[in-house]
Amino acid sequence: xxxxxxxxxxxxxxxxxxxxxxxxxxxxxxxxxxxxxxxxxxxxxxxxxxxxxxxxxxxxxxxxxxxxxxxxxxxxxxxxxxxxxxxxxxxxxxxxxxxxxxxxxxxxxxxxxxxxxxxxxxxxxxxxxxxxxxxxxxxxxxxxxxxxxxxxxxxxxxxxxxxxxxxxxxxxxxxxxxxxxxxxxxxxxxxxxxxxxxxxxxxxxxxxxxxxxxxxxxxxxxxxxxxxxxxxxxxxxxxxxxxxxxxxxxxxxxxxxxxxxxxxxxxxxxxxxxxxxxxxxxxxxxxxxxxxxxxxxxxxxxxxxxxxxxxxxxxxxxxxxxxxxxxxxxxxxxxxxxxxxxxxxxxxxxxxxxxxxxxxxxxxxxxxxxxxxxxxxxxxxxxxxxxxxxxxxxxxxxxxxxxxxxxxxxxxxxxxxxxxxxxxxxxxxxxxxxxxxxxxxxxxxxxx
Amino acid sequence: xxxxxxxxxxxxxxxxxxxxxxxxxxxxxxxxxxxxxxxxxxxxxxxxxxxxxxxxxxxxxxxxxxxxxxxxxxxxxxxxxxxxxxxxxxxxxxxxxxxxxxxxxxxxxxxxxxxxxxxxxxxxxxxxxxxxxxxxxxxxxxxxxxxxxxxxxxxxxxxxxxxxxxxxxxxxxxxxxxxxxxxxxxxxxxxxxxxxxxxxxxxxxxxxxxxxxxxxxxxxxxxxxxxxxxxxxxxxxxxxxxxxxxxxxxxxxxxxxxxxxxxxxxxxxxxxxxxxxxxx
Numbered sequence: 001x002x003x004x005x006x007x008x009x010x011x012x013x014x015x016x017x018x019x020x021x022x023x024x025x026x027x028x029x030x031x032x033x034x035x036x037x038x039x040x041x042x043x044x045x046x047x048x049x050x051x052x053x054x055x056x057x058x059x060x061x062x063x064x065x066x067x068x069x070x071x072x073x074x075x076x077x078x079x080x081x082x083x084x085x086x087x088x089x090x091x092x093x094x095x096x097x098x099x100x101x102x103x104x105x106x107x108x109x110x111x112x113x114x115x116x117x118x119x120x121x122x123x124x125x126x127x128x129x130x131x132x133x134x135x136x137x138x139x140x141x142x143x144x145x146x147x148x149x150x151x152x153x154x155x156x157x158x159x160x161x162x163x164x165x166x167x168x169x170x171x172x173x174x175x176x177x178x179x180x181x182x183x184x185x186x187x188x189x190x191x192x193x194x195x196x197x198x199x200x201x202x203x204x205x206x207x208x209x210x211x212x213x214x215x216x217x218x219x220x221x222x223x224x225x226x227x228x229x230x231x232x233x234x235x236x237x238x239x240x241x242x243x244x245x246x247x248x249x250x251x252x253x254x255x256x257x258x259x260x261x262x263x264x265x266x267x268x269x270x271x272x273x274x275x276x277x278x279x280x281x282x283x284x285x286x287x288x289x290x291x292x293x294x295x296x297x298x299x300x301x302x303x304x305x306x307x308x309x310x311x312x313x314x315x316x317x318x319x320x321x322x323x324x325x326x327x328x329x330x331x332x333x334x335x336x337x338x339x340x341x342x343x344x345x346x347x348x349x350x351x352x353x354x355x356x357x358x359x360x361x362x363x364x365x366x367x368x369x370x371x372x373x374x375x376x377x378x379x380x381x382x383x384x385x386x387x388x389x390x391x392x393x394x395x396x397x398x399x400x401x402x403x404x405x406x407x408x409x410x411x412x413x414x415x416x417x418x419x420x421x422x423x424x425x426x427x428x429x430x431x432x433x434x435x436x437x438x439x440x441x442x443x444x445x446x447x448x
Numbered sequence: 449x450x451x452x453x454x455x456x457x458x459x460x461x462x463x464x465x466x467x468x469x470x471x472x473x474x475x476x477x478x479x480x481x482x483x484x485x486x487x488x489x490x491x492x493x494x495x496x497x498x499x500x501x502x503x504x505x506x507x508x509x510x511x512x513x514x515x516x517x518x519x520x521x522x523x524x525x526x527x528x529x530x531x532x533x534x535x536x537x538x539x540x541x542x543x544x545x546x547x548x549x550x551x552x553x554x555x556x557x558x559x560x561x562x563x564x565x566x567x568x569x570x571x572x573x574x575x576x577x578x579x580x581x582x583x584x585x586x587x588x589x590x591x592x593x594x595x596x597x598x599x600x601x602x603x604x605x606x607x608x609x610x611x612x613x614x615x616x617x618x619x620x621x622x623x624x625x626x627x628x629x630x631x632x633x634x635x636x637x638x639x640x641x642x643x644x645x646x647x648x649x650x651x652x653x654x655x656x657x658x659x660x661x662x663x664x665x666x667x668x669x670x671x672x673x674x675x676x677x678x679x680x681x682x683x684x685x686x687x688x689x690x691x692x693x694x695x696x697x698x699x700x701x702x703x704x705x706x707x708x709x710x711x712x713x714x715x716x717x718x719x720x721x722x723x724x725x726x727x728x
Binding site: 023025065228254382 | 511572573575576577579580582633640641643644647648651654655658659660661662663664665667669672673675676679680682683686687689690691716720
């Protein structure tokens with residue numbers, strides 16, 4: 001990697017740049033939470049004055065998070081992640097795959113923790129015993145002859161050194177998902193009145209119509225309340241019509257959307273109208289008709305010879321309960337005038353038939369519509385991030401060397417270890433292992 | 449016995465154990481340490497029962513939901529998270545002095561929840577936006593993270609207090625604190641722990657937002673501030689891993705980071721408007 005180490009490369013691989021990005025992104029984000037975003041130009045003039053508003057406009061402050069400069073910092077941050085990972089990976093790769101049996105004995109002499117023992121036992125016996133003890137403690141060792149002695153080496157989880165790069169990569173994967181979403185995704189909303197059909201929706205930001213390629217119909221919208229008067233549920237019964245066929249029906253609520261052909265329909269708001277669906281049924285012959293009724297407008301059911309209308313109205317209270325006063329005539333005798341209590345069924349006796357009435361307020365459901373093919377990359381990135389963080393923070397690459405050599409008619413044992421993280425924890429583990437060696441009666445170790 | 453009584457008692461137990469931990473530290477009476485631990489455990493059990501009761505009561509009212517839905521409930525849960533985390537740390541490090549710097553946060557959170565007139569302790573039904581299984585996952589991850597950062601702030605303060613001890617006189621008050629290296633190590637580890645949970649909290653929030661609104665990230669003030677907090681701790685970790693930052697600088701970042709946590713948690717709801725207006 002040496003040849004690449006020019007100043008450009010160094011700049012992009014530096015931690016300084018990472019810290020600079022964190023800092024500027026944080027400061028800019030703070031500004032974005034204080035200055036309201038995506039308001040009308042008039043709003044900024046009214047709130048901050050003409051000249052400040054103009055400056056805001058030039059710097060894209062009203063849509064800061066999508067501004068050229070904010071995206072530039074994010075690009076710089078991505079470059080930083082890529083270059084620093086490319087810069088450091090070869091070294092880490094070497095650390096993970098290196099032949100640790102080639103470690104020089106004088107390097108072991110400088111490691112902490114390390115400890116030296118001596119024993120009268122023959123070297124061959126000592127090597128076998130140490131290997132056994134290590135194995136018993138979960139350290140499978142390999143061995144080689146070095147500088148006249150035998151070197152045993154064992155390690156645990158060398159791959160955890162890649163953990164931090166998994167985290168770095170996860171951020172890039174999330175960014176990639178976000179870019180895919182921006183390029184190929186589409187988001188918007190529509191206010192869809194009951195019984196109406198929408199082949200399109202209005203995209204956010206452009207208010208242009210985006211065609212769905214199929215149609216969605218709102219069959220019914222229902223708003224329910226808790227006893228306290230707080231809204232309990234917004235529910236829309238939706239039908240998807242594709243190629244003239246009803247292909248999917250689903251009742252959606254907030255947190256439970258409908259999905260079809262890459263589009264997801266979310267319950268987001270509603271609108272109530274001062275209009276009512278009034279259903280009349282002749283209970284003798286079963287004939288039934290639903291009218292869209294506005295107060296003060298007379299309705300006709302030609303075939304049945306019926307006229308009716310809403311002559312008075314009590315507005316909905318905080319539980320959505322309303323009352324309609326209905327005027328009804330079937331042409332036989334005096335017309336009936338009576339109250340309909342919200343959605344409850346009311347039966348009215350006429351001279352030659354009984355009629356059942358009920359009503360429902362007319363609503364439009366506010367749907368949020370999204371198609372975002374970048375969501376899966378984002379989720380994969382998030383999973384990678386959590387896994388990577390756990391690996392990078394809580395697992396360590398532990399290495400253990402035991403060098404056994406003969407000197408002055410004695411067999412000497414040098415135990416040394418190193419861990420890339422959590423030195424305190426590693427030292428405890430090292431000491432436990434050393435105790436096991438000391439407890440081995442065949443070895444008869446004496447501290448030196 | 450109802451949940452509000454149990455939670456009221458909890459507040460007093462935490463006050464009591466905070467005081468014992470402080471007395472133990474300030475007057476160097478090691479003997480009462482056990483009392484502080486036992487009191488904290490009793491407080492924790494009472495609080496757990498209180499939270500459980502509240503959960504049950506909401507079902508009895510016919511509006512059953514996990515008690516994690518508003519500012520009051522989240523403060524109670526914040527306090528609960530701090531205590532369980534602290535007890536774990538005390539068990540691992542066999543050191544009770546940290547209690548004097550951690551348990552007061554749990555008490556403060558409970559006291560604020562019960563005394564502040566702006567939060568109602570009444571059990572209220574869930575608004576449609578909160579009716580999701582993600583509620584528990586999201587609040588749980590966030591608050592374990594917040595609690596870790598509260599404790600890290602406590603140990604950060606402890607570090608700064610200890611570093612005042614220039615003379616290193618063996619009999620002094622500050623000598624009873626763990627060594628500077630040990631405190632530094634604890635602070636660092638708690639920050640690592642908190643960082644994972646904060647990341648998990650942000651991610652669970654993003655997944656939830658996507659399943660409720662179709663947008664996993666919308667630069668809502670709460671989201672943005674959680675990201676700012678994430679940046680602060682990410683900076684601390686990078687400075688430590690690559691430039692060996694430690695000691696006072698990390699202690700200060702632990703304190704500043706926790707202020708950002710407080711703003712994310714509390715300040716955003718009252719000073720900035722956004723999607724999280726229902727609190728928590």
